[in-house]
Structures are given as C-alpha cells and as structure tokens.
Amino acid sequence: MHHSIHDEAHLSNRNHWLRAAVLGANDGLISTASLLVGVAAASISSQTLLLTGMAALTAGALSMAAGEYISVSSQADTEKADLDKELHELTHNAEHELNELTKIYETRGLDHVLAHQVAVALTQHDALEAHARDEIGLTDLSQAKPIHASVASGLSFIAGAILPIIGILLLPVQSLVWSLSSLTIVGLALLGIISARLGGAPVIPATARVVIWGVLAMVATSLIGRLFGVAAL
Template sequence: MKFMHRHTESHRSDRIGWLRAAVLGANDGIVSTASLLVGVAVANASHATLLVTGMAGLMAGAMSMAAGEYISVHSQADTEQADLSRERAELASDPKAEHVELTDIYINRGVSPDLARQVADQLMAHDALGSHAREELGISDTFTAKPLQAAWASAASFVAGAALPLAVTAVAPEHSVIAWISGMSLVFLGSLGAVAAKVGGAKVITGVWRVTFWGALAMGVTALVGHLFGAVV
C-alpha cells in the first residue's frame, strides 16, 4: 500500500508581524542614535557629552518605539475585534444571508456554484466565524494584530540598534569620532538591510541600498544642523 507523504512548505508570511517591528526598531535605533551623535559631535561637544546624549537617546527612543508601536497595533486590533463582533451578530441574526455571501466569494474566485455551496456548507458547519473572518474580512492568525509582541520587538530591537553607534562612540578616538560613527553606522545599516531582505525573501542589494541611503541622508542633515547651530565649547 502506497502512503502519500505530506508536502510541507515554508512560507515567510508568518514572520511579517515581528519582522516588520524588529527591522523598524533596529533601523530606527541605528539611524536616530547615529544621527544624534553626529549632529552633537559636529557642534564640538565633548566625548562625555556624546556618551550621555547617546544613552539618553537610546532610552527615549526605545520607550517611544514601544509606546508608538503598541498604540498603533492596538488600534488595528480594536478594529479587527469590532469587525468580528459585527460579523458574529450577522451570523446569529441571518445565517442564510451569510451562507450566500460566503458562497459568492468562492464563486467569484472561480469555484463552480455547486462546489462553492458545498464548501460554504462545510466551512460554516466547522467554524462559521473563522471562515468569514478569513474570507470576508481578511483576518487570520498569521496576520492578526499583536500589540504586545510588536511593542517588545520594537523596543528590544531599537536598543540593539542604538547600542551599536553608541559603542563605536565609546571606543573611537576623539579626533575622528564623527568619521567612525558615520562609517560604522552605514556598515551596520547595510548589514541589517541584507539580513532583513534575506529573511523576508527580498533582493539583498535592494535592502542594503534602501537603508544605507536613508541613513546617510539622516546623518548628513543632522551634521548640517549641528554645524550651523552648534556652539564651540
């Protein structure tokens, strides 16, 4: 007797939530902290001032990322729950209309009317709300909003990213600290872009170019501000 082996596939869509938050946090940590340090360094701040500024920026940025991500994703989760509550009420008040609606969805996707009705019958008998959530609202376990997960991922990755230019500042020679911060931060950004692209299945060169360009631009702008408005100390 021949046994059929189950074909397993590895998809990247289940990584979207945490990957987005982690990449955003690390990228923001590197860019904002490096830009802050470069801007202050160009204004002729002392090495000790640079370190204090960097630490303050790290803590403030981590809290800001966590709070912002939590609020944003929680708003999405609230919207999803409201939609699910509405769908639950419609299923309770008019299940026949909901059955027709689900059938029409499959017909519009190319399934024959008879088969679409059978599929709707079986899915609604198994999990009516879940079926309508996926097919009508586009809500699933893979893509559903997870506020705490996003907040922790953003804060932790921001700290990890911000710690890199701060560590460079701590060990770099004072006379060339700007060059060290700028150069190494671009290397860090390029590496982050490459890793994120690889994990997400995108083109590595595109990921590297995108983050290094915007990182360089941010550091250039803050350096200009520090040069124009900085006071010699």
C-alpha cells in the same frame, strides 16, 4: 511518515514581528547616530556624548515600544470590531452570510454549486473563522499582536542604537564625526542584509534601500543636530 498540513515554511509568517524589528533597529541606528554626529560636530566631550547617546537610546526605545503598542492595539481593536460585527450578522442573518461566502468563492473560480457546498461545509465547521479569513482577511498569523510588536520594536531599537554608542567608546575622538558616519553606514548595510535574509528577499536591493534612505535621513537629521548643537554653545 506523518506530515503536517503545511510542511514548507513560509517566510511571510514572520511579517508581524519582522516589520517592527527592522523599523525599530533602523530608527535606533539612524536617530542615535545622527544625534551623536550632530553633537560631536560641536566638539562636545566624549563623556557628554556617551550620556547623550544613552539618553537617546532609553527614550527612543521606550517611545518606539509605546508607539508600536498603541498603533498595533488600534489595529487589534478594529479587527475585534469587525469580528464582533460578523458574529452579530451570523447570529441574526445567517442565510445572507452564507450567500455572501458563496459569492466570495465564486469570484475565486468555483462554480455556484461547488462554491455553495464549500460555503456550507466551512460554515458548519466554523462560520466565524471562515468569514474572518475569507471575507475580512484575518488569520491567526495576521492578527495584530500589540505586545509582540512592542517588544520587538523596543529591543530592536536598542540593538540599533547601541552601535553608535559603542563607537563613541572605541573610535578616535579626532575624527569622530566621520568615523561615526562610516560606522552607521556599515550598520545600515548589515541591517539590510539581515532583514533580507530573514524575509527571504534579494539581498542587494534590500540592502541598498536601507543604506540609501538611512544615509539620507542621517544627513538631514545630523545637519539639524549640528545646527542646534553649535547654536547652543
């Protein structure tokens, strides 16, 4: 039976999109719910709340996607600059780069002779790949992917923001502030569980972290929203 080089699936391979997705969903849920709780405290009509929520969802998703794209693009530019520098050094100072790679393998536990043999073999196979991986720390999995991160961030923001908006339509108007707050806490708990499952992390610590910090952020932003909401009337 044929086996691939890596039969086991490593959950850390998901890091390049999981971070953006969790951050986007968390931000979408907290920021939208906080805004709506603050505005709802000012006794605004349900129709106005719905329009406010949709505006927050649209603007937030676009802002999150654009911000993530710019951030990861900057990281990608830095990685490209490092690769260009390595390529220049390999072209103009190959012996020094070979010695540098040898020393890297020596620090990882190989004796000088074996480290040199490994460095020579990997240099002959793909010198730039060897230096990118072992000197800079870049691999195909870890390289910045702006489009992936941007899309994951924007869509996950929408997924998070849609929950409190649905709440406006389904929850009783008389207790909307407390109902939205409770719904948001439930959403934060679900987000913590999902992110823990996807990342292979312990569920309870991950969920507690998301809920606690999410509630603190929601309380702070909803107080500000309530203050300005009331003051605007």
